[in-house]
Amino acid sequence: MSDQPQAPVQPAASQPALPQKIRRPRPQWLQTLARVFREPKALIGFIILALFILIAIFAPLLATHDPMQEGALPPLQPPSKQFLFGTTGYGDDVFTQWVYATRTSLSIGFQVAVIATALSVILGVYSGFKGGKVDAVVNWVTQVMLVLPGYPLIIMISSYIPNAGSEAIVWVLGLTSWPGAARMKRAQAMTYRTRDFVLAAKLGGFSDFRNMLAEVFPNMMSLVFNTFISMISWGIFGEAFLRFLGIGSTHTPSWGNMLNQAQNGNALMQGAWWWFIPPGLSITLVILSLTLINYGIDEVSNPRLQKPLKLPKALRRKLQAAAGEEGM
Amino acid sequence: MARRPVVEVEHLSVGYMTPRGLATAVDDVSFTIYENEIVGVVGESGCGKSTLANAVMRLLGPGAYVTGGRIRVDGQDVYRMQPEALRQFRWTTMSMVFQSAMNVLNPVKTVASHFEDTFLAHVPNMSKREIADRAAELLRLVRIDPSRLRSYPHELSGGMRQRVVIAIAIALSPRFVIMDEPTTALDVVVQRSILESIMELQGQIGFSVLFISHDINLVTAISNRVGVMYAGRLVELSEAAFDASGGFHHPYTQGLLRAIPKLAVGEDEIEGIPGSPPSPFDMPSGCSFHPRCPYRKPECSMRKPPLVVAENYQVECHLTPAERRGELHVH
Amino acid sequence: MYYIKKLGNFILLVWVAITLNFLLPHLMPGNPMEALVAKSQGKIDPVVMHALALQFGINNKPLWQKYIDYMTQLLHGNLGVSITYYPVHVSTIIGQSLPWTIILVGVTTVLAFLIGTLIGIVAAWRRNKLFDSLMGPLWMFMGSVPQFWLALLLLYYFGFQLGWFPQMHSYSAGDAPSFTWRFLGDAVWHSILPGFALLITTIGGWMLAMRNNMIQVVSDDFVAFAKARGLRPWTVMMSYAARNAVLPSVTQFAIALGYAVGGQILIEEIFSYPGIGYQLSQAVISQDYPLMQGIFLIIAVVMLFVNFAVDILYARMDPRVGTEEASA
Numbered sequence: 001m002s003d004q005p006q007a008p009v010q011p012a013a014s015q016p017a018l019p020q021k022i023r024r025p026r027p028q029w030l031q032t033l034a035r036v037f038r039e040p041k042a043l044i045g046f047i048i049l050a051l052f053i054l055i056a057i058f059a060p061l062l063a064t065h066d067p068m069q070e071g072a073l074p075p076l077q078p079p080s081k082q083f084l085f086g087t088t089g090y091g092d093d094v095f096t097q098w099v100y101a102t103r104t105s106l107s108i109g110f111q112v113a114v115i116a117t118a119l120s121v122i123l124g125v126y127s128g129f130k131g132g133k134v135d136a137v138v139n140w141v142t143q144v145m146l147v148l149p150g151y152p153l154i155i156m157i158s159s160y161i162p163n164a165g166s167e168a169i170v171w172v173l174g175l176t177s178w179p180g181a182a183r184m185k186r187a188q189a190m191t192y193r194t195r196d197f198v199l200a201a202k203l204g205g206f207s208d209f210r211n212m213l214a215e216v217f218p219n220m221m222s223l224v225f226n227t228f229i230s231m232i233s234w235g236i237f238g239e240a241f242l243r244f245l246g247i248g249s250t251h252t253p254s255w256g257n258m259l260n261q262a263q264n265g266n267a268l269m270q271g272a273w274w275w276f277i278p279p280g281l282s283i284t285l286v287i288l289s290l291t292l293i294n295y296g297i298d299e300v301s302n303p304r305l306q307k308p309l310k311l312p313k314a315l316r317r318k319l320q321a322a323a324g325e326e327g328m
Numbered sequence: 329m330a331r332r333p334v335v336e337v338e339h340l341s342v343g344y345m346t347p348r349g350l351a352t353a354v355d356d357v358s359f360t361i362y363e364n365e366i367v368g369v370v371g372e373s374g375c376g377k378s379t380l381a382n383a384v385m386r387l388l389g390p391g392a393y394v395t396g397g398r399i400r401v402d403g404q405d406v407y408r409m410q411p412e413a414l415r416q417f418r419w420t421t422m423s424m425v426f427q428s429a430m431n432v433l434n435p436v437k438t439v440a441s442h443f444e445d446t447f448l449a450h451v452p453n454m455s456k457r458e459i460a461d462r463a464a465e466l467l468r469l470v471r472i473d474p475s476r477l478r479s480y481p482h483e484l485s486g487g488m489r490q491r492v493v494i495a496i497a498i499a500l501s502p503r504f505v506i507m508d509e510p511t512t513a514l515d516v517v518v519q520r521s522i523l524e525s526i527m528e529l530q531g532q533i534g535f536s537v538l539f540i541s542h543d544i545n546l547v548t549a550i551s552n553r554v555g556v557m558y559a560g561r562l563v564e565l566s567e568a569a570f571d572a573s574g575g576f577h578h579p580y581t582q583g584l585l586r587a588i589p590k591l592a593v594g595e596d597e598i599e600g601i602p603g604s605p606p607s608p609f610d611m612p613s614g615c616s617f618h619p620r621c622p623y624r625k626p627e628c629s630m631r632k633p634p635l636v637v638a639e640n641y642q643v644e645c646h647l648t649p650a651e652r653r654g655e656l657h658v659h
Numbered sequence: 660m661y662y663i664k665k666l667g668n669f670i671l672l673v674w675v676a677i678t679l680n681f682l683l684p685h686l687m688p689g690n691p692m693e694a695l696v697a698k699s700q701g702k703i704d705p706v707v708m709h710a711l712a713l714q715f716g717i718n719n720k721p722l723w724q725k726y727i728d729y730m731t732q733l734l735h736g737n738l739g740v741s742i743t744y745y746p747v748h749v750s751t752i753i754g755q756s757l758p759w760t761i762i763l764v765g766v767t768t769v770l771a772f773l774i775g776t777l778i779g780i781v782a783a784w785r786r787n788k789l790f791d792s793l794m795g796p797l798w799m800f801m802g803s804v805p806q807f808w809l810a811l812l813l814l815y816y817f818g819f820q821l822g823w824f825p826q827m828h829s830y831s832a833g834d835a836p837s838f839t840w841r842f843l844g845d846a847v848w849h850s851i852l853p854g855f856a857l858l859i860t861t862i863g864g865w866m867l868a869m870r871n872n873m874i875q876v877v878s879d880d881f882v883a884f885a886k887a888r889g890l891r892p893w894t895v896m897m898s899y900a901a902r903n904a905v906l907p908s909v910t911q912f913a914i915a916l917g918y919a920v921g922g923q924i925l926i927e928e929i930f931s932y933p934g935i936g937y938q939l940s941q942a943v944i945s946q947d948y949p950l951m952q953g954i955f956l957i958i959a960v961v962m963l964f965v966n967f968a969v970d971i972l973y974a975r976m977d978p979r980v981g982t983e984e985a986s987a
Contacts, residue, residue: 280808308390
């Protein structure tokens with residue numbers, strides 16, 4: 001417990017126990033990703049997410065009706081062969097709306113994630129690695145942003161932007177969601193500041209920028225990926241939240257918009273569950289898939305969370321026969 | 329003198345399960361520790377000595393498994409106890425001083441509450457007053473001012489923390505204490521005074537000790553018998569007082585002894601042992617030390633060495649004492 | 660020293676929040692107030708108009724002068740007058756809604772934290788055993804459900820279809836708030852559906868965070884030392900492992916409590932629960948800027964205060980904090 005046995009418990013045991021402090025640990029994120037796929041929970045997550053991404057990509061092929069033709073169908077038809085998910089109270093095909101909404105909601109989620117992740121990486125890594133005045137300023141701004149209440153702030157900002165389209169919603173969500181992630185990255189980047197391989201690179205006369213890019217960043221890949229995944233969730237939730245409240249334009253179909261319409265059209269009171277269930281369930285499934293993926297990455301990339309391996313069954317049985325027992 | 333055995337380890341093997349298969353960290357190790365005896369175990373880091381200590385406490389971390397043999401402490405098989413029996417057995421019969429004094433105390437609890445938890449776990453009806461008195465007395469034994477009872481771990485120096493841990497270790501008068509590198513993290517002066525404290529306590533109270541260290545000099549100085557581990561095997565176990573010049577030592581022990589810097593003026597330079605310990609996935613055939621052994625002969629790489637038992641020592645080696653002295657040098 | 664530093668930081672952050680609150684309407688393209696004035700020409704009482712003009716500085720004073728006016732008003736406790744509820748003061752509206760929010764959202768936040776953390780402790784302690792394998796996926800799923808969607812389903816099924824619970828408001832119509840058992844029981848009755856929706860969707864986050872921390876702490880040396888000392892399993896689990904593992908969650912809990920004061924905008928809206936969130940969403944819909952700003956300010960200040968209080972509490976819980984100079 002206090003000392004590692006000769007057999008390194010970490011799976012990277014291929015090298016002999018030569019002194020390799022100065023050498024930079026190999027960025028193993030590709031291997032990590034391969035191991036994430038072997039984690040059943042994460043695999044389920046990836047499968048669900050892939051399904052939704054496929055729906056989003058092939059939306060025009062999947063749509064059974066013309067999305068432009070609004071209100072042309074008989075309203076409130078239950079699901080049937082003709083209307084896979086039924087129709088809305090306004091005479092639109094729910095399935096077609098849903099397919100296009102998947103596209104909008106996912107793409108908003110991804111865009112928010114790109115903005116927020118980029119900001120958190122740039123600010124977090126730079127300030128954590130550099131330290132000094134830059135760090136002090138960035139850290140302070142982060143703290144202020146962190147304590148400002150998220151959703152009310154977003155509502156307030158959005159309410160000042162009349163008829164906010166998807167773009168505006170993406171920027172509002174992206175620009176308000178980086179602080180927590182940036183703080184995490186700053187903390188991690190700080191630990192690299194004094195690592196041997198970074199010091200060696202510094203002494204080697206490389207620029208700080210090069211060191212951040214080549215030495216620090218590759219080692220933070222799993223954290224960055226983690227942030228990216230959580231930010232997609234944040235974007236999707238945020239979009240649904242704002243649109244449901246009626247903020248932003250209601251013309252592009254999105255999961256939030258569909259729910260907003262269903263609510264305004266009294267879908268549940270009229271028993272039109274098919275109008276109300278698909279968007280909400282889709283949000284649930286996508287968020288669940290993202291949570292599962294993040295969980296898998298954590299379990300694999302954090303050595304302190306890795307599952308202890310069990311003895312092979314055959315060996316265990318042999319040992320039990322020999323009255324040897326599992327250690328605690 | 330009929331000595332009573334306190335710890336009996338028989339053919340103990342411990343393995344770590346890794347993605348590449350089972351890695352053996354302790355390989356078929358047997359030894360006995362008698363009443364009031366101090367047995368030291370030395371070896372390079374990763375030779376399995378700490379795993380051995382944890383296995384005796386039945387505290388192996390996740391992924392580590394006892395794959396053979398048995399351990400008896402005070403006549404009881406440690407791995408056959410039910411959880412509640414094991415819980416009560418620990419600390420009242422055997423206790424342990426961990427390697428990392430810095431991290432073994434709960435950062436959010438005071439020294440006093442560590443004593444309190446320890447006493448109440450085993451003597452539930454002990455009063456607060458009794459606990460406080462006894463804790464103060466124990467701290468005095470390890471030369472710490474009882475006012476420190478109110479301190480939090482981070483308010484103590486490394487040496488003081490280790491003394492507190494030692495005081496906790498002897499709190500319930502165990503028959504046997506494992507000391508896993510108790511002074512490694514400390515500077516030399518502190519190290520010395522802590523060792524003196526340990527020796528003094530052992531003399532006063534009387535308990536057996538398994539003392540784990542990488543420092544062969546230190547171990548020889550304080551132990552009755554010294555064991556040497558290499559690649560999971562106990563390659564030598566000899567009486568510390570036994571004349572070292574006799575050449576009975578295992579070639580690896582000789583290497584360890586030669587690797588000690590000597591302070592005498594004009595002494596020849598330090599010799600290390602060439603090469604590095606083998607990986608558990610790539611164990612040499614025959615004697616696992618043979619690739620690094622200066623005296624190896626053809627047979628060393630072919631067969632496992634026999635256990636040679638003499639009156640004052642035991643060694644796992646193919647070589648005769650004369651060969652180990654380097655007199656009949658076969659390369 | 661530590662406390663003084665924290666207090667200073669708190670005051671500074673409050674000032675930043677107030678300033679931000681003042682600046683936001685002025686930074687937006689086109690003064691929203693002017694737009695409102697133009698839109699409601701003649702509909703609003705000239706007296707209100709004057710008050711609003713005063714508050715939003717629709718005059719030609721320079722920005723710094725407006726800023727000073729605004730600060731002076733604030734120091735007198737004057738948050739302005741609501742447009743929708745004219746001539747009721749914003750502070751009166753906030754004073755009436757805050758208790759409801761604290762009762763509903765505050766209580767569910769505390770409950771979710773306690774339940775989630777407890778499940779996380781046990782799941783980590785019995786890692787990969789049955790309890791862990793059931794609780795993980797279950798609460799991950801619950802945490803992925805959009806709150807407002809679940810709330811609507813609950814409202815429809817238990818409120819409308821089955822009629823087991825009231826469908827809206829925080830107490831029965833015709834009742835006056837009082838401290839009688841009957842009234843309190845009635846209030847609890849009204850809060851069950853929204854409370855349940857909040858509770859069930861937030862337990863998962865606490866559980867996963869605690870489980871992660873706990874698994875990592877369990878491999879710490881002081882836990883091994885506690886086991887070695889033969890302490891009872893309950894003691895090792897609670898006062899050694901969990902006691903340390905909960906520390907990172909405490910900060911998160913503080914932030915959650917801060918958010919709680921902001922209310923749950925959608926939940927309160929859906930159940931017409933007269934809390935802060937409900938007022939805020941009403942203010943957004945009716946473009947009641949003074950109310951919006953006032954609520955936002957209160958949320959920010961309360962949030963900052965909770966953070967400050969938790970910093971102090973944290974120093975109590977972790978004796979190491981407060982002695983290290985670099986902890987801020």
